Amino acid sequence: MPRPIVATVSVPALTHNLAVVRRHVDAAAVAAGGEPPSIWAVIKANAYGHGIETAVKAFSAAQGLAMLDLAEAVRCREAGWVGPIMMLEGLFETADLALADRYHLTCAVHDESQIDMLAHAHPSRPLDVFLKLNTGMNRLGFTEAAFPGALARLVALQARGVVGHIGCMTHFATADSDPGIAAQYAVFQRATAQHAGSVSVCNSAATLRHTECAVGSVDRPSWVRPGICLYGASPFADVTAAEYGLKPAMTLSSRLIGVQQLAPGARVGYGATFAAERDMRIGVVACGYADGYPRHAGTGTPIEVAGARTRVVGRVSMDMLTVDLTDVPQATVGSKVVLWGEGGPSVDDVATAAGTIGYELLCAVARRVPTNVHY
Ligand SMILES: *Cc1c(COP(=O)(O)O)cnc(C)c1O
Numbered sequence: 001m002p003r004p005i006v007a008t009v010s011v012p013a014l015t016h017n018l019a020v021v022r023r024h025v026d027a028a029a030v031a032a033g034g035e036p037p038s039i040w041a042v043i044k045a046n047a048y049g050h051g052i053e054t055a056v057k058a059f060s061a062a063q064g065l066a067m068l069d070l071a072e073a074v075r076c077r078e079a080g081w082v083g084p085i086m087m088l089e090g091l092f093e094t095a096d097l098a099l100a101d102r103y104h105l106t107c108a109v110h111d112e113s114q115i116d117m118l119a120h121a122h123p124s125r126p127l128d129v130f131l132k133l134n135t136g137m138n139r140l141g142f143t144e145a146a147f148p149g150a151l152a153r154l155v156a157l158q159a160r161g162v163v164g165h166i167g168c169m170t171h172f173a174t175a176d177s178d179p180g181i182a183a184q185y186a187v188f189q190r191a192t193a194q195h196a197g198s199v200s201v202c203n204s205a206a207t208l209r210h211t212e213c214a215v216g217s218v219d220r221p222s223w224v225r226p227g228i229c230l231y232g233a234s235p236f237a238d239v240t241a242a243e244y245g246l247k248p249a250m251t252l253s254s255r256l257i258g259v260q261q262l263a264p265g266a267r268v269g270y271g272a273t274f275a276a277e278r279d280m281r282i283g284v285v286a287c288g289y290a291d292g293y294p295r296h297a298g299t300g301t302p303i304e305v306a307g308a309r310t311r312v313v314g315r316v317s318m319d320m321l322t323v324d325l326t327d328v329p330q331a332t333v334g335s336k337v338v339l340w341g342e343g344g345p346s347v348d349d350v351a352t353a354a355g356t357i358g359y360e361l362l363c364a365v366a367r368r369v370p371t372n373v374h375y
Contacts, residue, residue, distance in 0.1 A: 003286050003319075004255035007365050008372045009050045010342070013247040014058030017230045020245050021207060022061070025224060028211035035216040038063035040086050040200070042227030046072070049362040050231060050250055053079045054373050058249075059230070064106075066225055070099050077103045086130070088225075089140065090114050097121045108132050108169065110140040115153050118162055126164030129154060130200060133191050135184040137173040144191045151195060167198035167223070175205035176235045185213055196220065204228045205235035208244060233347050233358035241346060250362060251341025252293075252369070256305065256333050258284035259325065268322050269314035274299050281325035285337045288319040292365040293339060294354035297321075301353035302345035304338040306331035309345070312353075 018041060029036035041062040047055035052072050056079040059065065064084035065076055070092075073085050090108040091097060094117050100107055101123040109115060110132035118127070131151055134141030142150045157163040170188045172181045181201075188201060200223040202214045207224045216222030228234070232248040234241040241248070262268070262276035276282075283305060289295040293316055301312040308328045312321055325331045338344025340361070347358040354361075 002370065004257070005287050005291055005369055006253055006372050007049075007369050008251045008253065008341070008374060009054055010247070010249050010251070010374045011054060011058045012374070013232055013249040013342075014050065014055065014230060015061070017232055017246050017249065018059055018061055021224075021226050021229060024208060024244075025211060025214045029215045032212060032215045035218060035221060037202075037214045037216050037222035037224045040064040040066035040084075040223050040225045041230055042066045042088075042203075042225050043072070043076075044068050044088065044227070045363045048227065048231045048359065049365045051371060051373065052076060054371075056081050057375075064223065070096055070105075073105055074099065074103055084128070086223075086225075090129075090132075091117050093117075094120070097123065097127075100127060101125070106130065108140075109150070109154065110134075110142070112146075112150065115150060115157075118157055119153070121162055123162060126158070126161055128164040128167075130167040130169040130198070133168060133170045133188055135170045135172075135187040135191075137171055137184070139171065141170060144187055147191050165197065166195070167200060168192040168195060169200040172201065172203065172206050172210075175203060175210055177237070181206055181210045181213065185210075198223055200225060202226070203235070204230075208235070228359055228362075231362055233362065237352075241348065248341040248346065250347070250365070251344065252287070252291075252339040252347075252365065253341070253344070254285055254287040254337045254339065256283045256331060256335045256337060257286045257320075259331075259333055260284070267314075270317060271315055274314035274322075278326075281328075281331075282313065283323045283325040283328075283331055283335070283337075285321050285323055285339075286319070287321055287337070287339055288317045290318045290366060291369050292361065293321060294350070294356060294361060294364075296356070297350060297354040302349050304344035306335040306337075307343075 041059040043055040044067040066086035068089040086106045106128040132141035196219045202224040204226040232246045260282040262280040268274045295316045340347040351358045
């Protein structure tokens with residue numbers, strides 16, 4: 001028998017979350033008297049661990065898909081996706097041009113070297129691009145000073161039929177927290193004001209919290225780029241996914257494979273970090289850090305066992321972790337355990353207990369964990 005751990009992915013939950021985003025941005029467009037944005041469903045990193053093919057099915061109502069691995073883009077085409085595909089980091093080397101052309105990929109252009117590659121390209125049809133502006137995050141993109149020159153080079157390539165549509169994009173560093181997006185957005189508006197074409201600035205946090213920058217106009221159609229919220233996790237530390245009506249799309253579950261009875265003072269696990277506070281029952285769960293459960297999730301991390309909320313105790317091992325069953329008398333070997341997701345704590349709550357964010361846990365579920373897709 002295989003180990004009882006499984007990641008269950010819900011296609012209806014993914015589809016529901018996309019619809020939540022759609023309603024949210026449509027309402028903002030009505031309020032602002034602008035055009036509702038198109039949505040690139042961000043499915044990088046194997047759709048945040050949920051599976052590319054599953055995401056292609058679940059997000060069929062999205063206008064486009066966004067990612068950064070060319071092999072994943074090819075998988076989307078092979079799965080039947082005919083709409084736009086946005087490569088968020090663009091071309092990595094000249095050889096990528098052939099794939100971008102063949103699979104009709106829209107490419108971010110964030111560095112002069114990528115324009116050099118385009119300058120030597122002879123694509124079978126013009127390649128759509130989004131020129132990326134660095135508005136202060138100082139990760140990818142052209143500075144405001146270099147932006148007009150880069151845009152001019154792309155316009156010249158457009159005249160040669162190498163480049164098709166030219167959009168403009170940027171990425172916000174603090175859409176989820178203070179000081180927000182105002183300063184970066186002002187730079188973006190200023191630098192791109194003279195250019196008619198698509199714009200794209202919003203990740204999940206900006207799409208949900210700063211929805212005014214999601215709204216486009218006829219001259220400047222907008223594309224939003226939500227990722228994490230589509231998977232039912234929150235981009236915010238202070239607002240839960242549930243408060244936005246989002247549903248967890250991945251449930252990590254397993255079973256108890258052992259039970260121990262502890263006398264007061266008896267210790268549990270590596271390092272003997274946890275000592276029984278009284279007579280305690282301890283459950284052993286078939287899930288460890290080699291499955292992607294965070295080792296930094298210490299005593300007190302929430303977990304659901306046999307339908308009751310309890311806590312992790314002691315150190316997470318490679319293949320197992322231990323839980324407090326003292327107040328869960330119904331739990332026995334074989335009882336169901338929900339590590340996060342439907343019927344358990346949110347992935348964000350587990351992440352917080354481990355000092356990280358839901359994104360990291362979803363992306364880190366190990367390959368050895370089988371995925372069960374619900375349609
Ligand atoms: C990952 C990513 C997104 C999506 O971010 P979320 O916080 O998951 O919504 C959007 N844009 C870019 C450029 C990204 O790299």
